[in-house]
């Protein structure tokens with residue numbers, strides 16, 4: 001699947017808005033990820049307000065691209081099984097691949113569980129305390145060209161035993 005190799009972390013965005021229809025397609029892709037016991041821990045806050053995006057860029061380190069990106073999806077999880085982080089990883093990857101296939105760029109912005117950034121985001125966006133802020137996903141039309149990924153490394157592959 002070409003989209004896997006095309007997806008790159010985009011840190012420069014055009015100001016052009018993302019259509020609601022495309023945001024929905026991306027969320028739909030995320031919600032169709034596999035999850036342990038089919039528990040679907042995901043919830044999302046779609047942030048498109050410029051002031052809120054700016055605030056997020058000030059709260060989260062290494063998220064300066066949110067000052068220009070037209071959209072950010074806050075990915076939130078109910079830790080309802082011990083596999084919730086794995087579920088959320090699958091969800092994120094589905095969303096990034098769908099966005100790439102729509103000609104959009106993304107950047108996964110990690111949030112440490114129970115860290116200061118999570119606390120600030122939880123308070124600012126009124127997220128209940130029994131949910132975790134798993135990550136942010138910057139979203140928009142790319143304003144930078146990136147080469148196709150090629151990270152294949154045969155030395156990482158073991159057969160039958162390590």
Ligand SMILES: Cc1cc2nc3c(=O)[nH]c(=O)nc-3n(C[C@H](O)[C@H](O)[C@H](O)COP(=O)(O)O)c2cc1C
Pocket residue numbers: 007008009010011061062063107108109110111149
């Ligand atoms: C869990 C996780 C956390 C990340 N956090 C950040 C971040 O805070 N800021 C950022 O600019 N990129 C972040 N990234 C993106 C990585 O830097 C990027 O995926 C990596 O350098 C490989 O580049 P590529 O995505 O273009 O293949 C994160 C990626 C993951 C999976």
